[in-house]
Amino acid sequence: MHTPLPAPERATDICVVGAGYVGLTAAACFAALGHRVRCVEHDERRLSQLLRGETPIYEPGLDVLLHDGMQAGRLSFTSMIEDAVPGAEVAFLCVGTPPRADGHPDLRQLAAAAGEVAAAATGDLVVAVKSTVPPGTCEAMQLLSDDAAGPGVRISVASNPEFLRESQAVGDFFHPDRVVVGADDEATGSTLASLYPSEWPMLRCDRRSSELIKYASNTFLALKISFANEIAGLCEHVGAEAVSVLAGVGMDQRIGSSFLAHGPGFGGSCLTKDVSGLVATADALGCTTPVARAALDVNAWARGRVVDKLTTLLGPLAGKRIAVLGLAFKPGTDDVRDSPAVTIVERLLAEGAEVSTFDPVAKPEPLRHLQQPDAYRAASGADALVIATAWPELALLDPARLGAAMSGCVVMDTVGVLDPGAAAIAGLEVILPGRSTVDTFHPVMVPPLEWALDAALA
Ligand SMILES: NC(=O)c1ccc[n+]([C@@H]2O[C@H](COP(=O)([O-])OP(=O)(O)OC[C@H]3O[C@@H](n4cnc5c(N)ncnc54)[C@H](O)[C@@H]3O)[C@@H](O)[C@H]2O)c1
Missing domain, CATH: 3.40.50.720 (NAD(P)-binding Rossmann-like Domain)
Structure with missing residues (x-):
């Protein structure tokens, strides 16, 4: 009704x-x-x-x-x-x-x-x-x-x-x-x-306040995503789980969980443009906006590290076959303007990788020659696979079929849609941002432990 x-x-x-x-x-x-x-x-x-x-x-x-x-x-x-x-x-x-x-x-x-x-x-x-x-x-x-x-x-x-x-x-x-x-x-x-x-x-x-409300709102949303990515990066080093840390932070009603999401960074036609617009407006007036600038810097880093990590795992990417699933800047749209997924594809191509792509809805003309009709065909023969947009359809992919189609086993799930357990059973090595395998005390913890032990034993 x-x-x-x-x-x-x-x-x-x-x-x-x-x-x-x-x-x-x-x-x-x-x-x-x-x-x-x-x-x-x-x-x-x-x-x-x-x-x-x-x-x-x-x-x-x-x-x-x-x-x-x-x-x-x-x-x-x-x-x-x-x-x-x-x-x-x-x-x-x-x-x-x-x-x-x-x-x-x-x-x-x-x-x-x-x-x-x-x-x-x-x-x-x-x-x-x-x-x-x-x-x-x-x-x-x-x-x-x-x-x-x-x-x-x-x-x-x-x-x-x-x-x-x-x-x-x-x-x-x-x-x-x-x-x-x-x-x-x-x-x-x-x-x-x-x-x-x-x-x-x-x-x-008044008119100026109204115009600035929009710029300031988008800048704050961008900040939340960049903050989530910064914390996710720290999680990888201290051996914490970004998903849990950010969920715990977002449960505080003063903060809220919306937009507190880590991944390949923010994109779309608005966020980068509007934060840049706010910074440029402030610059022109001699005001400093270090917080807004930091949101942009962290975002560039979040996008770049997807390919950096692949390079660490696979070595030089020239000649490697990489499948990228998801091209839209977020699920539910065909918009690829300033999409992190497209940045990843462009960087992979610049590194000399052979790229195939699939997106359930977005079919950007400049990347048409790379697009495959389904995810399994995109994954065929791939040394590694990157999931770059959190389409629900991609969460339903059969890890066994993906594994059978690929020639390698590395899956960078930048948006965390695959079931890591099922993927591991299928022999896939799933790399999630904000998650590390660190399980020993890291260097930051060693001195305080020594001090505590020294004090206890004195
Ligand atoms: N897309 C979003 O999610 C979103 C959200 C909030 C605000 N905005 C803002 O709204 C504005 C529009 O965004 P969009 O995503 O809809 O852009 P868009 O590019 O999808 O649409 C703009 C349309 O205007 C048409 N156009 C341009 N000049 C025209 C003219 N003189 N006469 C007739 N048609 C004309 C273009 O052909 C185009 O179809 C931008 O300033 C954007 O920052 C966008």
Whole structure:
């Protein structure tokens, strides 16, 4: 039985610019809440799929909402901004803000979209920036919009950062921890806030604070992962089990277990980009952010050590056959942007290894020639196997079949999905991060023991 969705104050005409993970989810979910949504997408391939009612991205539950919204006449797609903006009260900018080499985000898509929307507006319009941007961006977009808008048209730019997680985007939209509305005037904030059901937790603030909330939230999430990886590295040296240590730490409610996970490091389109953006913003203002920087440094180390460990185990990797299972940056998505798995593949190739890959959903074009139709075929003849994404499907692999397919026996399970016992029975040597075979007293313990014994025997 479906629980009815909460309703916003009133149905509103909305325009959404950009039908990617954020824009398409927002468009389909706003339509499900009862709003009338026109979504603009300028990528022809994406648009033609959308016009056929197909989702161009893999996001559980989105296809049903897309279908329902289109059937109900509340959701439509176009490439023409002038077909989507007139008549809308609010336009959401959901375009990409990809990272530049210097850490700052590239805001060209956003500036172009803001200009196009303002030029197409025929009446007063609230423009809400959902893309992740550095503090001050909304003010810049305001100036740009004022310039582009026709006579008598008033554009009010506001910030409404998006916190969805890919693979759970629809659930996250309907059950937000918070909706953040950043506006520098009451009326704009109220218009934007009224699109969301009043029961949902909402924080209203100024635009710069709203923009920084998103950067700071992602930086904290990245920090938790990097901290987990740092502790996992220490576990390997002291002979402790990272899984137990991190579980014990995360059970403290002040800390929490979410994102306290060790593995090949964080990835995806947001975390590295947003931490780098926060650091670059601070740098430009002469502020220091050593904690945020450390999150990035530890992440680079966590990715690199997967291949370092393989080299220690197998010797030089040139000519070795390595299978990598999982390419998406996390399970439940086809997104491979800044994926640790892809970094591992690229590094293996750079070392001269012969690489074969398999991912249940992600099929990145540049790696197409390496991809196999299933995990066993990817493992065929491999000297070693790396599991790089925690897909549930990979946990169900039969270790005996994997072992029979491989020519070697080393399995680096960077995400801890295989059953180590069953794998050992199948003759596989499973290497888990955060776990070591140290069972003797290590050097740090020897002096205190000597002191204690000396004192006891004195
Ligand atoms: N992906 C996430 O999990 C996530 C979560 C929260 C916030 N964000 C932020 O949201 C923003 C969008 O992310 P995304 O992952 O959805 O990006 P995306 O690249 O998947 O989607 C952006 C879409 O915008 C379209 N586009 C760009 N300019 C356009 C224009 N002028 N007119 C029409 N269409 C245009 C592109 O063709 C593309 O389809 C980024 O700033 C990102 O940091 C992303």
